[in-house]
Amino acid sequence: MKLQQLRYIVEVANNELNVSLTAEKLYTSQPGISKQIKLLEDELGAQIFQRSGKHLSGITPIGEKVIEVARSILNKTYDIKVIAQEFTKPNLGTLSITSTYTQARYALPPVLQKFMQSYPEIALKMEQGDSSQCITNLKNRVTDFAVLTDLTDLTDEMIALPCYHWNQAIIVPQAHPLAQKVPISIEDLAQYPLISYDSAKDGTDIIQTFINAGKSANVIFNTADADLIKTYVRLGVGVGVIAKMATNEVQDQDLVILNASAIFSYNTTYIVFLRSLYLRNYMYDFISQFSAHLDKKTVNQAILCTDTNQVLTMFNGVKLTVK
Amino acid sequence: MKLQQLRYIVEVANNELNVSLTAEKLYTSQPGISKQIKLLEDELGAQIFQRSGKHLSGITPIGEKVIEVARSILNKTYDIKVIAQEFTKPNLGTLSITSTYTQARYALPPVLQKFMQSYPEIALKMEQGDSSQCITNLKNRVTDFAVLTDLTDLTDEMIALPCYHWNQAIIVPQAHPLAQKVPISIEDLAQYPLISYDSAKDGTDIIQTFINAGKSANVIFNTADADLIKTYVRLGVGVGVIAKMATNEVQDQDLVILNASAIFSYNTTYIVFLRSLYLRNYMYDFISQFSAHLDKKTVNQAILCTDTNQVLTMFNGVKLTVK
DNA sequence: AACAGTTACGTAACCCGTAATGATA
DNA sequence: TATCATTACGGGTTACGTAACTGTT
Numbered sequence A, B: 001m002k003l004q005q006l007r008y009i010v011e012v013a014n015n016e017l018n019v020s021l022t023a024e025k026l027y028t029s030q031p032g033i034s035k036q037i038k039l040l041e042d043e044l045g046a047q048i049f050q051r052s053g054k055h056l057s058g059i060t061p062i063g064e065k066v067i068e069v070a071r072s073i074l075n076k077t078y079d080i081k082v083i084a085q086e087f088t089k090p091n092l093g094t095l096s097i098t099s100t101y102t103q104a105r106y107a108l109p110p111v112l113q114k115f116m117q118s119y120p121e122i123a124l125k126m127e128q129g130d131s132s133q134c135i136t137n138l139k140n141r142v143t144d145f146a147v148l149t150d151l152t153d154l155t156d157e158m159i160a161l162p163c164y165h166w167n168q169a170i171i172v173p174q175a176h177p178l179a180q181k182v183p184i185s186i187e188d189l190a191q192y193p194l195i196s197y198d199s200a201k202d203g204t205d206i207i208q209t210f211i212n213a214g215k216s217a218n219v220i221f222n223t224a225d226a227d228l229i230k231t232y233v234r235l236g237v238g239v240g241v242i243a244k245m246a247t248n249e250v251q252d253q254d255l256v257i258l259n260a261s262a263i264f265s266y267n268t269t270y271i272v273f274l275r276s277l278y279l280r281n282y283m284y285d286f287i288s289q290f291s292a293h294l295d296k297k298t299v300n301q302a303i304l305c306t307d308t309n310q311v312l313t314m315f316n317g318v319k320l321t322v323k
Numbered sequence C: 001a002a003c004a005g006t007t008a009c010g011t012a013a014c015c016c017g018t019a020a021t022g023a024t025a
Numbered sequence D: 001t002a003t004c005a006t007t008a009c010g011g012g013t014t015a016c017g018t019a020a021c022t023g024t025t
Helices: A005-015 A021-025 A030-044 A061-088 A101-118 A131-139 A186-190 A198-213 A226-234 A282-291 A296-304 A307-313 B003-014 B019-025 B030-044 B061-088 B101-118 B131-139 B186-190 B202-211 B226-234 B281-290 B297-304 B310-312
Strands: A048-050 A054-061 A093-099 A121-127 A145-148 A160-167 A168-173 A194-196 A219-221 A239-243 A255-259 A267-274 B049-052 B055-059 B093-099 B122-128 B145-148 B158-166 B168-173 B194-196 B219-221 B239-243 B255-259 B267-274
Touching: A005 A021, A005 A030, A005 A061, A005 B101, A021 A030, A030 B061, A054 A061, A054 A296, A061 A093, A061 B030, A093 A101, A093 A282, A101 A121, A101 A145, A101 A226, A101 A239, A101 A282, A101 A307, A131 A267, A145 A282, A160 A296, A160 A307, A168 A226, A186 A198, A194 A198, A194 A226, A198 A267, A226 A239, A226 A255, A282 A296, A296 A307, B003 B019, B003 B030, B003 B061, B019 B030, B055 B061, B061 B093, B093 B101, B093 B131, B093 B281, B101 B122, B101 B145, B101 B226, B101 B281, B122 B297, B131 B145, B131 B168, B131 B267, B145 B281, B158 B297, B158 B310, B168 B226, B186 B202, B194 B202, B194 B226, B226 B239, B226 B255, B281 B297, B297 B310
Parallel strands: A093 A121, A093 A145, A194 A219, A194 A239, B093 B122, B093 B145, B194 B219, B194 B239
Antiparallel strands: A048 A054, A145 A267, A160 A267, A168 A239, A168 A255, B049 B055, B145 B267, B158 B267, B168 B239, B168 B255
């Protein structure tokens, strides 16, 4: 058994069982892959791929399991290289993060700026997407970390650590009737069309709040962008509900920013990563800088938890910062 | 990076950093190993072994981590082979168990007999040792399972599943004053020298029972063997305290067997195995046959627990059989 | 002086790439 | 017929073993 053989079966499985395509991607030849796969199958005494004549038509049950283990083996060989790097070049490496818009725009920048000063040689990669894209990137090992609020798509292979709470804010033009009304009640709010994030979680949370109060809401969702919501609010389309951290007293002088924490319950933002990710020291540092209570020891302890509920109970007593 | 290189560094670490000895054990040459290690170190850009001149004098911090990951990679390659076997030859394989004396002598035989009938082609390996030897065998992957009562030496890499409870019995010669005394109190027992197992756990448990009752005990420990204890009891040396399942009404007709469950609290016997062990179907079957409540699903669920306490709480409500 | 690891070198295995062949949709 | 996997074959790499060398205890 050789590591290349494992690499080949994994990659063939990743490329729709197309050996030619796989060969191209790996910069090698079809026959080479074909032969190595066959050699491995011979050694194991079992077929990994089903064939209809000469075409690979599927993965056998054995193959499924073998490929799964092969994947984890290959990940570990990658870990070994990372470990060596960690010692030889502790300040060289990559930190890649996928996050949702609000986090990328408002929560991450100050942290990343500080991080880049501490580790000028670490290459930063940022990607923005919705919650499920964040999770997909983690799964495919495209990014190391995801920063998001909606844990719906989380799987067991991932760890989600609570970072901070944040509240929604209500924004209206200065001339709006609600601008003078403090405090605002949910009844007040129900009278106007709402504009908020186009996220499954935010959406259901907001609607649920109205349902709980026995009201029906007129909610207009737009595409995930707080700045766009502000624009609509300025046009008088409706009342905006955005993250409080997305408001700025200077830039938003023409708007009135109202505290919504009494109406909408707070959200929690999490940092998520694969349990199998080898955490380099600068990664621990990034996590700590992002969320002060998540020091190296705490993170390591959390990784040992088997499921997210266990992680959450671990942080039950911890007072998170509110943004 | 090649699997052989990983095999070499792991084996050299296992053989006191002696490359020559390692080469002999692996049926290969010293220079071959030396060179491959060097190649790996070059690829990683870091030394795995410390050298004083030309001698390997230690493992570097990087090496420690690399070797640890290499070990798990090699275990997984072994898993792949086992997976293939599981499908191609589901009834062929090995089941090796280390257990303490009483379990090997009284609890395991009927189960193993039944198991051998179900799986005539599985090669059985039995080894007997004290609790710490059982654990050591697991660690070194010499045996698949350990059956024991004392979990003192257990580590996080292992899973211990509770199988059954068992009680101590008191045995005395027919002519002994205690023979007629039913029920027996701890005060009665304190008047005679006791003979019991030479096990850390049994010993402290028994002594603790006396301490809790405010009594001092005169306990003679012998070498772990219930039959030997019976012999001493027959000679009138003292009162025997042995597992109830180690008594036999027919063979021990000359002795009086007294219930001790009111005096000594019950013990729990566990089946222990490495979390990383790939469990073959016949192994699940063995576990179920040994302990009816441990079906495949339950075992898989327990494996997901991170520590033993979690496993134990999982079985809190389960009524275990008493032997 | 005995032992242990590295270097040097020749051989044999093997991985890979090109070309040809066979099978499939 | 075009696509794709397998088989056949040749070349270059490499892993391994023997032998000689060098450093350690």
